[in-house]
Amino acid sequence: MKNEKEYAIVMNGVAKEFKVLNRREGLMGSIRDLFSRDYRTVTAVDDISIKIPKGQIVGYLGPNGAGKSTTIKMMTGVLEPSRGELIVNGCVPYKNRTRNAEKIGVVFGQRSQLWWSLPLIESFKLLKEIYLIPDDEYNEMMELYTSLVDLEPLLHKTVRQMSLGQRTLSDILAAFLHNPQIVFLDEPTIGLDVSMKAKIRELIKELNRRKNTTVILTTHDMGDVDALCERIVIIDHGKMIYDNDMEHLKTYYGSYRTLKLRMPGDVWEEEVIDESQTDVMSVISDYQKKGKILDIKLEEIATEEVIKKIYEGVAG
Amino acid sequence: MSETMELRAKRGLAFYARIYRKVLAQDLKSKMSYRADFIISTFGMIMTNAVGFISFYILFQNFPSINGWNYYEMLFFYGFSLIALTPLQCLFDNNWSLRYAVESGDFIKYCFRPINVFFYFISEVFDVKGLGQLAFGIMVLVYAWIHLAIPVTVITMVQLVLLLITASLFMIAIMNFAAATCFWIQRSGYVMVLMFRFKDYAKYPASIFDGLFKIIFTFVIPIAFIAYYPALVILRPDEIPLLSYLSPALGMLFFYLSYKFWMLGARKYNGTGS
Numbered sequence: 341m342k343n344e345k346e347y348a349i350v351m352n353g354v355a356k357e358f359k360v361l362n363r364r365e366g367l368m369g370s371i372r373d374l375f376s377r378d379y380r381t382v383t384a385v386d387d388i389s390i391k392i393p394k395g396q397i398v399g400y401l402g403p404n405g406a407g408k409s410t411t412i413k414m415m416t417g418v419l420e421p422s423r424g425e426l427i428v429n430g431c432v433p434y435k436n437r438t439r440n441a442e443k444i445g446v447v448f449g450q451r452s453q454l455w456w457s458l459p460l461i462e463s464f465k466l467l468k469e470i471y472l473i474p475d476d477e478y479n480e481m482m483e484l485y486t487s488l489v490d491l492e493p494l495l496h497k498t499v500r501q502m503s504l505g506q507r508t509l510s511d512i513l514a515a516f517l518h519n520p521q522i523v524f525l526d527e528p529t530i531g532l533d534v535s536m537k538a539k540i541r542e543l544i545k546e547l548n549r550r551k552n553t554t555v556i557l558t559t560h561d562m563g564d565v566d567a568l569c570e571r572i573v574i575i576d577h578g579k580m581i582y583d584n585d586m587e588h589l590k591t592y593y594g595s596y597r598t599l600k601l602r603m604p605g606d607v608w609e610e611e612v613i614d615e616s617q618t619d620v621m622s623v624i625s626d627y628q629k630k631g632k633i634l635d636i637k638l639e640e641i642a643t644e645e646v647i648k649k650i651y652e653g654v655a656g
Numbered sequence: 657m658s659e660t661m662e663l664r665a666k667r668g669l670a671f672y673a674r675i676y677r678k679v680l681a682q683d684l685k686s687k688m689s690y691r692a693d694f695i696i697s698t699f700g701m702i703m704t705n706a707v708g709f710i711s712f713y714i715l716f717q718n719f720p721s722i723n724g725w726n727y728y729e730m731l732f733f734y735g736f737s738l739i740a741l742t743p744l745q746c747l748f749d750n751n752w753s754l755r756y757a758v759e760s761g762d763f764i765k766y767c768f769r770p771i772n773v774f775f776y777f778i779s780e781v782f783d784v785k786g787l788g789q790l791a792f793g794i795m796v797l798v799y800a801w802i803h804l805a806i807p808v809t810v811i812t813m814v815q816l817v818l819l820l821i822t823a824s825l826f827m828i829a830i831m832n833f834a835a836a837t838c839f840w841i842q843r844s845g846y847v848m849v850l851m852f853r854f855k856d857y858a859k860y861p862a863s864i865f866d867g868l869f870k871i872i873f874t875f876v877i878p879i880a881f882i883a884y885y886p887a888l889v890i891l892r893p894d895e896i897p898l899l900s901y902l903s904p905a906l907g908m909l910f911f912y913l914s915y916k917f918w919m920l921g922a923r924k925y926n927g928t929g930s
Contacts, residue, residue: 413764416767416768417767418764418767418768437767438667438770438771439770441768441769441770442770444768446765446768448764448765451761451762451764451765453765453768455679455682455683455780457682457683457686457687458682458683458686462682465678466675466678466679466682469671469674469675469678470675470769470770470771471770472667498686
C-alpha cells in the first residue's frame with residue numbers, strides 16, 4: 341500500500357453534474373425559457389475513483405462526450421466536483437486554482453496556449469516570469485530541450501508562422517518548462533503526419549523519463565497509447581469501465597483486427613474479428629459468396645473499437 | 657495557509673506590472689513589424705475621427721450653442737471623451753474577442769495559468785489604433801482649452817488627469833459588463849455594440865438630455881460620467897454638482913463591480929467539450 345503522498349492524483353467517488361435547461365421550441369418558447377426553472381440534471385462524470393502514482397503515463401480514453409474533458413477540468417481546478425474527493429498534488433484543485441496551476445501543465449492539441457504574435461523564445465521568457473522559474477532551472481530546461489529537439493529554428497518564429505506540428509511541439513515544451521508534477525495532454529498528435537507523431541511521442545516519453553512527470557493523456561489515437569501509456573483508464577457515459585495496465589489490454593484485445601471489404605457498388609463493409617475465435621479467411625469467403633470483393637484491408641483495431649468491445653463486455 | 661500567503665506576496669502588483677510590461681513591449685514590437693498594417697489602421701482611426709469632427713463642426717455652424725453650452729465647451733467634452741476612450745481601446749480591446757473565445761471553447765486556456773484570468777485575457781492584446789485617437793483628442797482638448805482661456809495651474813492639471821482616469825474607468829467598466837454577458841447569453845455581440853454606441857453620447861453634456869434619459873445615462877448606463885460630470889469640474893468650477901465630486905469613487909466602484917461580474921462569468925464558465 342502506497343503512502344498517499346506518492347500519488348499525483350487521488351479521486352474518490354468523484355462525480356460532476358450539470359443542470360441543463362429544458363429548452364422549448366419556437367419564439368414563445370425562447371421567451372418562456374428566460375424565466376424557466378425547468379432544469380434536468382446531466383451526470384457528466386459518475387462516481388470515479390482512481391489513484392495515479394507519480395511519474396506514470398496514463399491513457400485516459402473514451403468516446404466523445406464520455407466525460408474526459410470534464411474530468412480534466414476538475415483535475416485542473418476549472419470545475420468543482422459535485423461530489424467526492426479529488427486531491428491533486430496534495431491539494432484540492434478547485435479551492436486553490438492558481439496554486440494547483442503552478443504544478444501542472446496543459447496542452448490542447450488544437451488550441452495553442454502560447455502568445456500568437458510572439459516569437460517562441462519570448463513566450464518562454466514570459467512563462468519563466470509567470471511561473472517564477474529560477475534562472476538556473478530555466479537554463480537547465482532549455483539545455484535539455486536543445487538536446488532533445490532541433491530548437492534553434494523554432495525559437496525566433498512566432499506561433500502564428502508555425503506549422504501545426506511545430507506548434508504542438510512548442511506547446512508541449514512550454515507545458516513542461518516550469519517542471520510541473522503533472523502534464524495533461526489532450527489529443528497531442530491530432531492532425532499530425534506520421535513522422536511528427538513519432539517525434540512528439542518520443543519527446544513526451546523522454547520528458548516523462550527525465551523529469552518523472554506524471555502524464556495524463558487523452559487521445560483517440562491507438563498509436564499514442566501504444567507508444568506511451570503504461571496504464572489505460574476508459575470511461576463511457578461518465579462511468580469508469582476499465583482501469584488496467586497496457587499489457588492487460590494487449591493480451592485481451594490485441595487479437596482483434598478490423599477487416600474492411602469493398603463490395604460491388606463501392607460499399608465498404610466492416611467487420612471486427614477476434615482472431616483467437618474466428619478465422620479471417622473464413623469471413624472473407626463468406627463475403628465472397630455474397631458478391632465479388634473489390635478490395636481488402638486488414639487494420640489494427642482502433643481505440644474506439646477496443647472501447648466498444650470493453651463496453652460491450654461490461655454491459656453483457 | 658502560510659504557503660498561500662507567501663504566493664500572494666510573490667504575485668502582487670509588482671509581479672503583474674512586470675508581466676504586463678513584457679507582454680506590451682513584445683506585442684508592440686510584433687505589431688510594428690507589420691508596418692503597413694500599423695500605418696493604415698492608425699490613418700483609418702484618424703480619418704474616422706476627422707469625419708466625426710466635421711459633422712460636429714457643421715452642426716455648430718447652424719447652432720451657436722446647445723442648451724447654454726458654446727462651441728468650445730462642446731469641443732472640450734468631445735476631446736475629453738476621446739482621450740478618456742484611449743485606455744479602453746488600447747488596453748482592453750480583447751474584450752471584443754471574449755465571446756468568440758467563449759463560444760469556441762478557447763477561453764478554457766486562460767484558466768490553466770497561475771495568474772488572474774481577467775488580467776491574462778486582457779493583457780494579451782494591445783491595440784495601437786487607439787493612439788491615433790489619443791493624438792486627435794489631445795489636439796481638440798488643447799484647442800478648446802486655449803479658446804476657453806481656462807487657467808493652466810497645478811490644480812487644474814491634477815484635476816484633469818484624475819478626471820480623465822475616472823472617465824476611463826467608467827468607459828472600461830461599461831464594456832467589461834457588456835463583454836461578460838457572453839458568459840450567460842449567446843449573441844452578446846449586440847450588447848457590446850449597443851453599449852459601444854452609447855458611448856457616442858458621452859461627448860454631449862448630459863444636461864441636454866431630458867429627465868428620463870438623464871437618469872438613465874447617470875444611473876443605469878453611466879455614460880454621463882465619461883465626460884459630463886468630470887469635465888464640469890474644470891468647465892464650471894463655480895457650480896460643481898455632488899455627482900462630480902463623487903465620480904472618482906464611483907468610477908472605482910463601478911470598475912470593481914464590472915471586474916467582479918466578469919470574473920463571476922469566468923468562474924461559471926466550463927468550456928465546450930473538446
